[in-house]
Amino acid sequence: MQQDSSPPGQVSRRGFLKGAGAAVAATGVLGAANLPTTPRNTEPATLKADEVVPLRFELNGKQVETKVRTGYTLLETLRDHLDTTGPKLACDYGACGACTVLLDGKAVNSCLVLAVECTGRKVESVEGLAQDGKLHPIQAAFIAEDAMQCGFCTPGMLMSCKGLLDRNPHPSRAETADALAGNICRCGTYFSIFKAVDRVAKAPKEGK
Amino acid sequence: MSTEDRKVKLVLGFAGDRQEVELTIPDEEPTPWDLDTKFSVVGGKHARVDALAKVTGKAKYTHDINLPGMLFGGFARCPHAAAEIVSIDTADALLVPGVKAAIPMTQDRVRFAGQPVCALAATTRQALAAGIAKVNAKYTVLPHAARTDLALKDSAPVVHRNQQSNKSGTGAPRNGEAVAAALQQSAKVVRATATTQVQTHACFETHSTVAQWEGDKLTLWTSTQATFGVRSQVADALRIPEANITVISDFMGGGFGSKFGAGYFTPIAARLAKECGAPVKIALNRREEHTDTGNRPDSIQEMALGVTTDGKLGPYSVTITGTPGIGRGAGARNPMIYDFPRDVRAVEQVEVATNAGPQAAMRAPGHPQGSFALETIMDLAAEAIGMDPLEFRTRNDSNSVRLAQYADGAKRIGWEQRRKNGSATGRFRRGLGVASATWGGLGGPQAEVDCKIFRDGSVQVRNGAQDIGTGTKTVLGVVVAEELGLPLEKIAVSMGNTSDPTGPASGGSTTAPSLAPAARQAAYLAGRELKQLAAKHLGVSADKLVMKAGRISTPGSQGMTFEEACRLIQSGEISARGKRRSNFRTFKDGVAGVQFAEVEVDCEYGLVRVVRIVALQDAGIIINRLQAENQVNGGVIQGLAYALMEERVMDRQLGHQMNADFEMYKVPGTKDMPEIECVLYDIANGGNNTSVCGIGEPTCIPTASAIAGAIHNAIGARVLSLPMTADKVLAALAAREKGR
Numbered sequence: 002m003q004q005d006s007s008p009p010g011q012v013s014r015r016g017f018l019k020g021a022g023a024a025v026a027a028t029g030v031l032g033a034a035n036l037p038t039t040p041r042n043t044e045p046a047t048l049k050a051d052e053v054v055p056l057r058f059e060l061n062g063k064q065v066e067t068k069v070r071t072g073y074t075l076l077e078t079l080r081d082h083l084d085t086t087g088p089k090l091a092c093d094y095g096a097c098g099a100c101t102v103l104l105d106g107k108a109v110n111s112c113l114v115l116a117v118e119c120t121g122r123k124v125e126s127v128e129g130l131a132q133d134g135k136l137h138p139i140q141a142a143f144i145a146e147d148a149m150q151c152g153f154c155t156p157g158m159l160m161s162c163k164g165l166l167d168r169n170p171h172p173s174r175a176e177t178a179d180a181l182a183g184n185i186c187r188c189g190t191y192f193s194i195f196k197a198v199d200r201v202a203k204a205p206k207e208g209k
Numbered sequence: 210m211s212t213e214d215r216k217v218k219l220v221l222g223f224a225g226d227r228q229e230v231e232l233t234i235p236d237e238e239p240t241p242w243d244l245d246t247k248f249s250v251v252g253g254k255h256a257r258v259d260a261l262a263k264v265t266g267k268a269k270y271t272h273d274i275n276l277p278g279m280l281f282g283g284f285a286r287c288p289h290a291a292a293e294i295v296s297i298d299t300a301d302a303l304l305v306p307g308v309k310a311a312i313p314m315t316q317d318r319v320r321f322a323g324q325p326v327c328a329l330a331a332t333t334r335q336a337l338a339a340g341i342a343k344v345n346a347k348y349t350v351l352p353h354a355a356r357t358d359l360a361l362k363d364s365a366p367v368v369h370r371n372q373q374s375n376k377s378g379t380g381a382p383r384n385g386e387a388v389a390a391a392l393q394q395s396a397k398v399v400r401a402t403a404t405t406q407v408q409t410h411a412c413f414e415t416h417s418t419v420a421q422w423e424g425d426k427l428t429l430w431t432s433t434q435a436t437f438g439v440r441s442q443v444a445d446a447l448r449i450p451e452a453n454i455t456v457i458s459d460f461m462g463g464g465f466g467s468k469f470g471a472g473y474f475t476p477i478a479a480r481l482a483k484e485c486g487a488p489v490k491i492a493l494n495r496r497e498e499h500t501d502t503g504n505r506p507d508s509i510q511e512m513a514l515g516v517t518t519d520g521k522l523g524p525y526s527v528t529i530t531g532t533p534g535i536g537r538g539a540g541a542r543n544p545m546i547y548d549f550p551r552d553v554r555a556v557e558q559v560e561v562a563t564n565a566g567p568q569a570a571m572r573a574p575g576h577p578q579g580s581f582a583l584e585t586i587m588d589l590a591a592e593a594i595g596m597d598p599l600e601f602r603t604r605n606d607s608n609s610v611r612l613a614q615y616a617d618g619a620k621r622i623g624w625e626q627r628r629k630n631g632s633a634t635g636r637f638r639r640g641l642g643v644a645s646a647t648w649g650g651l652g653g654p655q656a657e658v659d660c661k662i663f664r665d666g667s668v669q670v671r672n673g674a675q676d677i678g679t680g681t682k683t684v685l686g687v688v689v690a691e692e693l694g695l696p697l698e699k700i701a702v703s704m705g706n707t708s709d710p711t712g713p714a715s716g717g718s719t720t721a722p723s724l725a726p727a728a729r730q731a732a733y734l735a736g737r738e739l740k741q742l743a744a745k746h747l748g749v750s751a752d753k754l755v756m757k758a759g760r761i762s763t764p765g766s767q768g769m770t771f772e773e774a775c776r777l778i779q780s781g782e783i784s785a786r787g788k789r790r791s792n793f794r795t796f797k798d799g800v801a802g803v804q805f806a807e808v809e810v811d812c813e814y815g816l817v818r819v820v821r822i823v824a825l826q827d828a829g830i831i832i833n834r835l836q837a838e839n840q841v842n843g844g845v846i847q848g849l850a851y852a853l854m855e856e857r858v859m860d861r862q863l864g865h866q867m868n869a870d871f872e873m874y875k876v877p878g879t880k881d882m883p884e885i886e887c888v889l890y891d892i893a894n895g896g897n898n899t900s901v902c903g904i905g906e907p908t909c910i911p912t913a914s915a916i917a918g919a920i921h922n923a924i925g926a927r928v929l930s931l932p933m934t935a936d937k938v939l940a941a942l943a944a945r946e947k948g949r
Contacts, residue, residue, distance in 0.1 A: 070335070077334065086273035087266025089462070091413050092495045096871035099413065127266035140264040144256045147835040150843060151678025152263035153270060153413040153462030178879040185871065187413040187463050188678055189846030191882050193839050 061129025087127035098184030101157035108164030127156035142197035150188035239733035244893035282491035284325035285344035290353035290864025307336025355864030368562035391524035395515025403582035414462020417492035435714035446476035466570035467503035499869035503569020506539035510582035524553035536567025543579035573906035584914035614825035622805035631925015642918025644911035650903035652722025657710035660731035666772035674712025692732035694756035718903025726897035731787030806915035815935030819883035829902030848912025
């Protein structure tokens with residue numbers, strides 16, 4: 002568990018999370034890659050609970066400006082206020098990975114990140130994976146290997162895969178299993194997902 | 210036989226057991242595919258037709274429907290496992306800013322912890338939560354019994370009003386005494402009691418509905434396994450015409466049997482929407498999903514089996530006790546599969562009411578629990594007479610498909626290397642096990658599919674039932690592509706809207722085998738019309754024309770492309786409706802499967818690691834090999850979870866589920882995966898014009914049983930209770946040591 006470094010009297014980020022009713026005891030079931038990143042901003046937090054504040058961040062390559070309540074998670078902000086419904090709400094406490102997005106390139110559970118934490122940062126969801134009408138290789142691999150059944154876990158699963166492949170382009174099966182340990186697929190399509198990651202990992206690099 | 214009927218000869222079965230049958234087929238039916246049919250599209254590996262939508266986030270599930278002005282709906286729930294409702298006061302809740310409506314539920318009694326007592330709608334999730342907290346409900350708390358063991362006690366409170374006891378059931382079987390006498394005459398009698406846990410469906414997309422009114426017309430987006438069932442149930446509940454309701458389920462995130470009905474939440478979403486004059490979304494939270502949307506009943510199965518010294522099954526008696534919570538229907542299917550003599554078989558089912566959420570059909574209802582007990586007694590009987598458990602099964606199973614699968618699977622898992630039970634030594638011990646399954650999955654009528662061929666050469670297939678992730682849309686696309694001689698990409702398939710032709714609920718693995726034959730017939734009839742246009746143009750007889758590889762031509766290659774033929778359509782489009790007929794003669798009355806497991810048991814910590822599963826499955830004629838393998842793997846993984854992980858834990862004092870979440874209710878993840886080898890058996894089962902069988906359910910049946918057999922083989926002791934957690938494995942080991 003991260004240590005809370007906020008000075009006394011300030012509302013801390015973790016305090017916000019607890020106040021918002023999000024379970025923070027889920028570390029045991031999370032893949033390491035899915036833990037919220039340490040805030041890049043190091044100055045003490047000064048926001049109050051339940052205020053409305055402006056929010057500006059980059060979502061899938063575009064600047065987004067909106068207003069949020071300080072208690073809103075990134076997940077509900079995306080889903081309810083920005084109609085970005087790729088990330089799914091399946092547990093709302095960081096235990097299933099359905100809401101996985103990349104925050105500054107790292108896979109996080111967006112239900113465990115407050116929207117205000119994303120100010121000035123870069124958020125990627127499944128909607129931003131395809132670029133210029135061209136599928137990302139992991140999307141194409143998911144299609145080719147049938148790495149889905151109902152598809153409800155797929156957006157989160159894809160983002161965890163992308164997070165993995167960005168930092169480790171040739172993962173072993175064990176490394177893939179580690180990176181996806183926080184993403185549940187209730188239909189049980191894990192093997193097809195492994196194969197999809199393998200397909201991308203083994204594919205020759207473009208332009209070479 | 211009408212003049213239009215025709216006789217056809219078919220070869221059913223598989224290479225190991227070919228059966229010739231002769232059938233009379235009506236004019237509008239295509240000649241059924243059989244074992245000797247050569248396919249172009251059927252049986253290939255195809256990407257599912259909605260895969261692109263799923264990997265781009267464009268697939269909209271009920272959870273994802275956002276409508277202008279939409280409100281969030283939810284429930285205040287009773288914390289007591291049994292209570293009389295004294296009063297429900299919503300005045301304070303309605304004062305919460307953003308709360309727009311609060312409708313108390315009508316019952317006067319609560320029978321399980323978490324039962325809804327009041328529905329609310331509010332402008333935000335936060336306002337909804339605040340409103341729910343302000344519902345002032347007063348209860349007279351009653352005594353409760355939330356578990357089977359507690360509800361069976363003489364002093365247990367009675368769960369249902371107007372009943373004397375929590376027990377009901379079939380009563381003692383009439384032949385009970387005769388079977389008991391026969392058991393006494395048996396060369397060897399084996400007795401055992403096996404128990405299985407309550408498992409929850411834990412659908413990834415929780416049960417959910419969005420309701421929107423436009424005048425007296427109601428549109429419902431709902432996460433369902435039965436679009437048409439929801440329509441009729443909501444019509445009944447709201448007393449409005451079914452014609453005024455449209456149910457949409459474009460994409461849904463898992464059901465596993467728990468999403469057959471409209472539930473309480475769908476009619477109330479419609480009532481809230483009416484009262485507020487705004488659309489309302491109700492999506493249950495994870496806790497509600499565990500406690501109040503169904504579960505697989507538990508079981509206590511007390512068995513006695515007589516066997517001959519040469520390994521033939523004799524008299525068998527079993528008493529099966531389980532709880533459906535406050536619902537009905539807890540039975541387990543035991544015995545099945547093996548050749549038990551019918552006259553000396555006695556089965557008693559006992560149902561125990563408990564103060565817990567009602568059961569719901571769950572993937573092969575009754576089978577995994579029955580299988581675990583049945584395969585346990587099979588293994589114990591084999592051990593008692595000193596026979597190899599695989600040999601014992603082959604002597605008592607007359608199904609030709611399974612006999613082939615036993616032999617095939619034994620080679621793949623390396624059964625000949627199997628050591629005697631308990632002969633492994635050291636901390637880590639390996640073992641092998643085997644178990645079998647049977648299932649129906651043949652489908653039937655009440656299914657219609659439209660096929661349209663347009664002038665531009667495009668083809669559309671429409672049905673109003675749902676694709677629950679099993680790939681039904683793709684199955685229909687493949688069948689139509691095969692019939693019209695086109696690649697799959699040319700076929701657009703639409704499902705999940707009750708404005709389209711009727712289709713079945715997705716249960717019993719019947720969706721594909723009910724719809725595929727109707728789709729094929731629709732394509733056959735539409736194709737026949739197109740052929741007539743082409744024949745006229747080409748000056749040949751339409752009977753001589755074949756649709757293949759994108760062309761309509763005679764064997765002498767006189768012909769045209771499919772697109773050219775479509776240009777001959779005068780106006781509009783060709784449209785045909787296929788209707789599912791009742792089943793004709795089948796090769797077998799169900800599908801057959803066998804699974805082998807290899808495990809490694811850590812005898813110091815009691816941990817079981819499943820090393821490998823070999824799953825051999827009959828699935829009729831395989832339509833899409835990629836999806837079929839994926840679905841078999843999924844069934845095995847849920848079976849593995851049933852074996853080792855999943856269990857609803859109910860507290861004795863408060864009657865609460867203590868693990869209504871994803872941390873302590875353990876569903877398997879990437880780190881729990883064994884190696885799975887999936888071996889599909891293509892079987893021309895007949896029954897319909899495609900020989901499609903459903904395989905959603907059968908592959909989750911024998912996995913836990915095969916794992917139990919493998920643990921038994923590894924440690925020389927039987928774990929008689931699911932899930933086979935470390936404590937139970939260590940207890941079984943300790944009991945074995947003590948018994949030495």
